[in-house]
Amino acid sequence: MKRVLLIIILTLLAAACHDPQEKAASALARRVAPQYASRIVFNHQPDTVDRFILESHGSRLIISGSSANALAAGLGRYLRDFCHADIPWERMHTISLPAKMPLPAEPVSSRALVPQRFFLNYCTFGYTMPWWKWEDWEWFIDWMALQGVNLPLATTGQEAIWQEVWRRHGLSDAQIRAWFTGPAHLPWHRMCNIDGVDGPLPQGWIDGQKALQKQILQRERELGMTPVLPAFNGHVPAEFKTIYPEAQITDISGWAGFPPENLPHFLSPLDSLFGVIQRQFLRAQTREYGTGHIYGFDLFNEVDPPSWDPGTLAGISREAYGSVAAVDPDAQWLQMGWMFYYDRAHWTPEIIQAYLGAVPQGRVTILDYYTENVPVWELTDSFYGQPYIFCYLGNFGGNTRLAGPFRKESARIDKALSESAPSGIGCTLEGFGLNKWFYEYVLERAWSTLRSDDEWLAALDARRGSPAGFWKMMADSVYLRGSLSEGALPCGRPCMDGASSWRVIYRTPYEYDVLVRAWETLLLSPSDEQTWITDAVTIGSQALANHFSVLRDGFADAFRRKDLQEAERIAASMAELLDDIASLTACEPSFRLENWTEGAAGWAASREEEAFYRHNAWHLITTWGVSQNLGDYASRIWSGLVSAYYAPRWQLFLDYALECLKENRPYEQDVLDEKVGGFEQAMVALAPAAADAPAADNPLELASSLYGKWFRH
Numbered sequence: 105m106k107r108v109l110l111i112i113i114l115t116l117l118a119a120a121c122h123d124p125q126e127k128a129a130s131a132l133a134r135r136v137a138p139q140y141a142s143r144i145v146f147n148h149q150p151d152t153v154d155r156f157i158l159e160s161h162g163s164r165l166i167i168s169g170s171s172a173n174a175l176a177a178g179l180g181r182y183l184r185d186f187c188h189a190d191i192p193w194e195r196m197h198t199i200s201l202p203a204k205m206p207l208p209a210e211p212v213s214s215r216a217l218v219p220q221r222f223f224l225n226y227c228t229f230g231y232t233m234p235w236w237k238w239e240d241w242e243w244f245i246d247w248m249a250l251q252g253v254n255l256p257l258a259t260t261g262q263e264a265i266w267q268e269v270w271r272r273h274g275l276s277d278a279q280i281r282a283w284f285t286g287p288a289h290l291p292w293h294r295m296c297n298i299d300g301v302d303g304p305l306p307q308g309w310i311d312g313q314k315a316l317q318k319q320i321l322q323r324e325r326e327l328g329m330t331p332v333l334p335a336f337n338g339h340v341p342a343e344f345k346t347i348y349p350e351a352q353i354t355d356i357s358g359w360a361g362f363p364p365e366n367l368p369h370f371l372s373p374l375d376s377l378f379g380v381i382q383r384q385f386l387r388a389q390t391r392e393y394g395t396g397h398i399y400g401f402d403l404f405n406e407v408d409p410p411s412w413d414p415g416t417l418a419g420i421s422r423e424a425y426g427s428v429a430a431v432d433p434d435a436q437w438l439q440m441g442w443m444f445y446y447d448r449a450h451w452t453p454e455i456i457q458a459y460l461g462a463v464p465q466g467r468v469t470i471l472d473y474y475t476e477n478v479p480v481w482e483l484t485d486s487f488y489g490q491p492y493i494f495c496y497l498g499n500f501g502g503n504t505r506l507a508g509p510f511r512k513e514s515a516r517i518d519k520a521l522s523e524s525a526p527s528g529i530g531c532t533l534e535g536f537g538l539n540k541w542f543y544e545y546v547l548e549r550a551w552s553t554l555r556s557d558d559e560w561l562a563a564l565d566a567r568r569g570s571p572a573g574f575w576k577m578m579a580d581s582v583y584l585r586g587s588l589s590e591g592a593l594p595c596g597r598p599c600m601d602g603a604s605s606w607r608v609i610y611r612t613p614y615e616y617d618v619l620v621r622a623w624e625t626l627l628l629s630p631s632d633e634q635t636w637i638t639d640a641v642t643i644g645s646q647a648l649a650n651h652f653s654v655l656r657d658g659f660a661d662a663f664r665r666k667d668l669q670e671a672e673r674i675a676a677s678m679a680e681l682l683d684d685i686a687s688l689t690a691c692e693p694s695f696r697l698e699n700w701t702e703g704a705a706g707w708a709a710s711r712e713e714e715a716f717y718r719h720n721a722w723h724l725i726t727t728w729g730v731s732q733n734l735g736d737y738a739s740r741i742w743s744g745l746v747s748a749y750y751a752p753r754w755q756l757f758l759d760y761a762l763e764c765l766k767e768n769r770p771y772e773q774d775v776l777d778e779k780v781g782g783f784e785q786a787m788v789a790l791a792p793a794a795a796d797a798p799a800a801d802n803p804l805e806l807a808s809s810l811y812g813k814w815f816r817h
Contacts (some may be wrong), residue, residue, distance in 0.1 A: 123148045128326040129167070129175035136191070136246055137183065140165075140205050146175050154216035154254075158182050160207035173254045173328030174216070177551065180250030181214065184544075188566040190635045191250055193540055195243035196693040197634055214551045216252070217521060221550045222332075222471065222493050222530025223248055224257035226400075226440075230291040230724065231502040231535030231738055233260075235703030235717075238319050245320065249327040251547040255493075255528065256324055257400060258331035259294060261317025263310045265389045272384060275343055281305045283341045286720035287707070295405040296339040296368045297359045301729070302720045308709045314392070321393055330396035332438055333389060335428050336382040337401040338371045345369060351377050354410050361731030372410060373403070373423035382427035390432075397434040404443055412450055414458035422462040429467070437468040440532075441480050441492070445473065457488045471495050473532050476513050476586035479520065486524040493528035494520045496546045500587055501738035502535025502725075504695065505609065506619070506646050507587035508542045510579040514557050517549050535738070536694075538642055541568075541575070542583070568639060569631035578622060585613040591739025592649035593656065594682060594750050597732075597780055598757030600660050600771060607736050616650045620815050623647045627811055630804050640807045641692040645741050648685050651814055655681060659761070668765050675758040682751040684810050690743035690797035691806065697744030698794035700725065705793075718791035727784050735784070744796040749787060753780050 125148040133141040144165045151170035156178030159166050165182065169175035183189040186206045189199050233240075248256055263284055270280045285293040286302030287309055293299060324331045345353050352372040359367065371378050389395075403409070403424060409417060428435040444451045460468060470492040472481050481492055494517065498508050520526050529550040531543045541564055548560070555563075561575040568575070588606065596608030603610040612619075623644050630636070655678045662671040689695035704721035708714035726749060728734035756779050764771045800806040 124326070125169075125172040125175060125328065128172040128328070129169075129179065132176055132246055132249060132327065133179060135242075136179075136199055136250070137187075137189075137201060139201060143205060144179070148172075148175065154219070154252075155214065156181070157211055157213045158186075158208050159211040160209075163205075163207075165205075165207055171328045172326065173249065173252065176249035176327055177252030178214075180252065181212070181551075182208075183250065184567060185212075185563060188563075190567040191247055193244055193247040193536065194694060195240055196699065197638075200633060200635075214553065216551055218493075218526060218528045218550050220255045220469075220493055220528025220530070221251070221253045221547060222255040222257075222495065222528050222532075223251075223253040223547070225497070225532040225534050226257065226259060226291045226295055227501075227534040228257075228291075228536070229259055230288050234287040234290070235700065235707065235721070237706070238316060241316065241320050242323065245323050245327065248324075249329070251544060252551060253547065254329050255398070255530070256329055256331055258317070258321060258324065259291070259334055259400075260320055261313040261315075261393070262294065262334050262389070263290070263305065264314035265385060265392065267310060268388050269381065269384045270341060273344070274347060275341060277307070278304070279341065279343060281307065281310075284310075286723070287704075287717070288720050288724040292359075293368075294334065294339075295402060296337055296356065296370060297406060298362055298366050299342070299368050301362070301366055302716075302723060306709070306713055306716065308713070309707060312707065317393060325394075325396075330398055332398050332400040333393060333395060335399035335401040335437075336378070336385045337403055338373060338378060338424075340369050340371045340381070342369055344371065348377060351375050352410075356407050359407060360729050361733040362729060366730075370403075370407075370410070373420050373427060374416075378423065379427040379430060383431050386428065386431040395432060397432055398436045398438055399428055399432075400438045402439050402443070405440065406443070406446060408450070412455065414455050417455060418458040418462035421459045421468075425463045425467060435467070437463065439468065439470060440473050441470040441487070442473040444470075444480050444484070445478050453484060456484055460488055460490050463490070465489060466491060469493060469527060471530065471532060472526075473497060474586075475516055475520075476509050479516055481520065481524055481526070491527035492524075493530045494526040495530045495532040496543070497532045497534070498539060498542055498587060499533040499535055499537045500590075502537045503587065503591050503739055504537050504642070504645075504741045505587065505590060505592060506538060506578075506582055506643070507585065507590070508539055508583045509586050510542065510545075510583040511557075513546070513586075514549075517546070537740070567635065569633035569636035570639065571625060571629040574622070574625060577625075581618045582614050582622065591736055592646065592741060593653045594649050594685065594746065594754065595739030595741065596736055598754050598776065599773060600663070600761070605732070605736070607734075607739065610653060612650060616647070616654070619643065619647045619650060620811075623807075623811060624815075627804070627808050637803050638692055638694075641688055641695065641803065644807050644810065645685055645689050645695070648681060648688065648810065648814060649741060652678065652681055652685075659758075663761055663765055663771065666765060668762070671762060671765055675762060678758065679751065679755060681814065682746055682754060684813070685741065686743045686747040686751070687797045687800065688806060688810055689741055689746065690799045691803040695740075695742050696794070696796045697742045697748070698796050700742075701744075701791075701794045715791065718793075719788065722788050722791040727788055742796075744794040747797060748792065748795050749784075753783060756780055756783060 126146040129146040133144050147168040154170050154174040156169035156174045167178040169178050267280050281304035284305035289301045352375040356367045425437050470487045472492050474497045564575045590609035597604035626640050659674040701721050704717040705714045725738045
């Protein structure tokens with residue numbers, strides 16, 4: 105009786121509630137479920153562990169939770185499990201809710217299994233977010249809150265702080281802006297990998313990002329998140345070698361084939377100047393953006409330190425953390441464990457232990473970045489006692505490929521939770537690309553659910569309008585292996601055999617016909633839900649891209665047999681297939697190039713700036729750098745990219761190979777590469793507006809037609 109009375113009182117007082125946690129959750133409900141918001145009552149019940157309870161009272165839903173973040177996570181669980189709502193992470197889609205608001209028949213409770221739920225990767229700010237405006241960020245922050253994320257990476261707007269700091273050291277604004285890269289390449293500038301690529305950075309961008317960061321941080325903090333802000337990692341402008349000739353500044357020896365003029369300079373934390381700059385940066389940043397006392401910075405991301413001596417590296421990490429703690433005594437250092445995986449030959453157990461052990465216990469947390477491939481916690485005795493966050497990466501470069509070892513990652517989460525007590529669970533995807541459901545699964549594993557993986561997959565069927573058992577079938581037959589930076593064959597540079605580089609996958613871990621049958625299953629169970637259309641497009645485009653490999657191999661066979669007629673027939677089919685992929689992908693908003701290029705152009709204040717932003721946008725998702733080291737790393741099966749970039753490259757291949765066949769000349773890959781390279785450079789220089797195919801009026805009809813055309817024999 106007392107509990108019923110309490111609920112009634114809460115219901116009556118909900119509109120007048122002044123609790124900031126409840127107000128934030130109520131505002132979230134009005135944004136994501138406005139038709140239900142007036143019937144959802146939030147009840148803040150502080151606790152030392154994040155938890156939430158869902159229960160109904162009359163026609164109202166009562167969500168009780170320990171914090172704004174827990175209340176948001178409770179709302180997310182309600183929308184997913186009771187409304188079968190799929191919540192998009194980009195605002196180009198909408199949330200579909202039942203006309204009648206469903207309510208739980210029995211109370212549902214859940215508690216956080218780990219205190220920290222991390223999301224994002226430094227690279228995501230280049231591969232997905234560089235052109236976002238506040239509307240995009242607002243939508244995405246809501247998505248994170250509904251997943252229970254409470255530790256988001258927040259690197260936006262730091263260039264304004266660096267500009268202030270470097271001015272104090274005598275650099276002009278022109279020098280500072282030339283040190284920065286273009287917006288899409290900024291993550292690798294921030295990680296001390298490159299300088300000046302596609303620069304100088306416009307002042308309007310710097311100022312706009314500063315204002316945007318303030319909006320981002322305010323909303324994230326309202327929703328109970330602790331944004332991870334950056335700190336100084338030793339990266340200094342080249343002019344510092346002249347200004348401070350005695351300072352311990354070393355040149356980065358190389359990264360991804362960039363020339364010396366684009367390589368950064370590293371100031372050792374053992375130099376007293378490091379602490380001076382750290383203090384200046386953190387004070388300026390705190391004044392503008394506040395602090396949650398958690399700072400993300402990495403000293404040696406994919407680059408060598410000045411020395412591999414364990415004692416020297418211990419001193420470097422000790423002083424690096426000390427420089428932050430000297431400004432903020434409550435500071436926590438969050439750093440990637442990527443380097444421990446990426447360069448395992450150098451980062452031996454002895455060196456890792458020395459490097460981490462030099463930081464006070466509990467003051468540095470490691471992101472175990474790529475657990476679907478190598479869980480580093482298992483190789484380092486749980487990072488030698490320092491806390492760590494178990495992370496699933498899943499996507500490199502924003503590639504649009506179905507990938508992720510569902511069963512294996514589930515087992516690894518189980519093992520980490522039972523054997524090593526991680527401080528958190530998170531996701532470190534480089535780009536949004538595809539497979540959003542996989543990240544939602546990983547984040548939900550941070551909470552108690554009392555349901556099996558198969559039950560979770562069955563609920564996914566309901567959310568996405570899929571036939572019963574569809575996603576279990578996908579998990580067991582398609583989602584078998586983790587991702588590298590692997591685009592489908594059409595996205596790679598053309599070649600006669602295999603794939604042109606490690607950045608293109610030629611052999612999938614599943615048989616091609618498995619995915620074809622999955623596509624057929626969807627098409628035979630149509631739905632008007634946007635989620636169904638998205639799946640039909642993404643699965644279908646991957647099936648068609650896989651079939652392109654079959655055609656290319658057939659063309660190569662005909663070429664070797666000198667069967668000109670057969671080669672010409674298959675060449676026509678290859679070109680037609682690429683056109684069909686462009687038409688199908690145009691039906692999915694997130695697969696349209698215009699969102700990327702027009703988003704970039706939207707930051708321009710002049711025609712010259714528009715050309716600058718378009719160039720930078722094209723550059724990242726095509727050639728990436730000055731060499732082929734990273735070309736096609738960010739490959740995406742986007743409609744306009746297929747038609748304007750990938751298809752013309754393959755047409756150069758077909759024309760050249762057929763010419764060789766007709767004239768009885770040998771096929772030389774170097775000759776083709778020169779032709780393709782010239783085209784690539786011309787396209788990046790031109791950076792045209794997007795030319796996506798028009799979206800079909802009836803995506804089901806188009807998908808069914810293409811399935812019949814290519815697979816029904």
